[in-house]
Amino acid sequence: MLIASAGLWRWSQDYRSLLLRINSDRLEWRARASHDDLTGQLNRRYFFDELPVQIKQHQHDFRPAFLFMLDIDHFKTVNDNYGHPVGDRLLELYGKEINGFLRKDDLGFRLGGEEFALVIHDASALTAVEAAERLKNQLGQLSVVDNHNNISRTCSIGIAELQRADDVHSWLKRADQALYRAKDQGRNQVVMSDYAP
Numbered sequence: 001m002l003i004a005s006a007g008l009w010r011w012s013q014d015y016r017s018l019l020l021r022i023n024s025d026r027l028e029w030r031a032r033a034s035h036d037d038l039t040g041q042l043n044r045r046y047f048f049d050e051l052p053v054q055i056k057q058h059q060h061d062f063r064p065a066f067l068f069m070l071d072i073d074h075f076k077t078v079n080d081n082y083g084h085p086v087g088d089r090l091l092e093l094y095g096k097e098i099n100g101f102l103r104k105d106d107l108g109f110r111l112g113g114e115e116f117a118l119v120i121h122d123a124s125a126l127t128a129v130e131a132a133e134r135l136k137n138q139l140g141q142l143s144v145v146d147n148h149n150n151i152s153r154t155c156s157i158g159i160a161e162l163q164r165a166d167d168v169h170s171w172l173k174r175a176d177q178a179l180y181r182a183k184d185q186g187r188n189q190v191v192m193s194d195y196a197p
């Protein structure tokens with residue numbers, strides 16, 4: 001009897017630890033499916049799944065939200081001059097710095113290549129631009145050391161505030177246009193989109 005109950009106890013412990021492992025594997029798998037390995041940011045697929053949800057919530061609650069489109073300047077020359085692994089290391093540093101910048105409810109995504117998107121909640125237009133300027137300056141100071149070379153790149157940021165009539169397409173388009181202007185005006189700058197209904 002004693003042996004049987006000891007066996008049962010051990011079986012229940014094994015079963016419990018198996019369930020815990022399955023659960024933690026499931027969480028890890030979900031985190032991997034939604035994140036970019038290199039930068040630790042959320043990935044492009046998650047961006048297009050999540051953005052409509054964010055838009056609906058903000059429009060329902062009348063809470064302000066800003067979309068930052070951020071692109072590293074002349075990143076191709078890092079790869080061309082120093083090699084792809086050095087470019088990867090710079091992307092990794094960018095990802096870590098962006099993580100440190102985001103507040104609890106903000107979201108950071110790598111959309112691909114050297115392009116990131118950030119969703120910033122509950123800011124005014126002025127504080128959003130100030131935050132973007134701060135982030136731009138921090139990112140521009142990051143550097144990768146390779147063969148005694150300090151390699152760094154500035155970035156450009158386009159910002160669009162969420163409007164009542166926005167959907168994913170229109171919000172993204174305005175932020176993209178602002179980014180394009182930042183690049184066109186010489187890079188290493190922040191441009192806020194004008195509201196164009």
Ligand SMILES: Nc1nc2c(ncn2[C@@H]2O[C@H](COP(=O)(O)OP(=O)(O)OP(=O)(O)O)[C@@H](O)[C@H]2O)c(=O)[nH]1
Nearest residue numbers: 071072073074075076077079084085087088113114
């Ligand atoms: N190292 C590395 N490079 C990547 C990755 N994904 C994309 N790239 C490179 O990123 C570069 C992007 O170059 P472009 O689109 O010309 O942009 P850019 O040189 O930053 O120029 P501007 O955006 O106009 O300032 C290309 O050389 C891609 O090969 C990656 O995961 N790792």
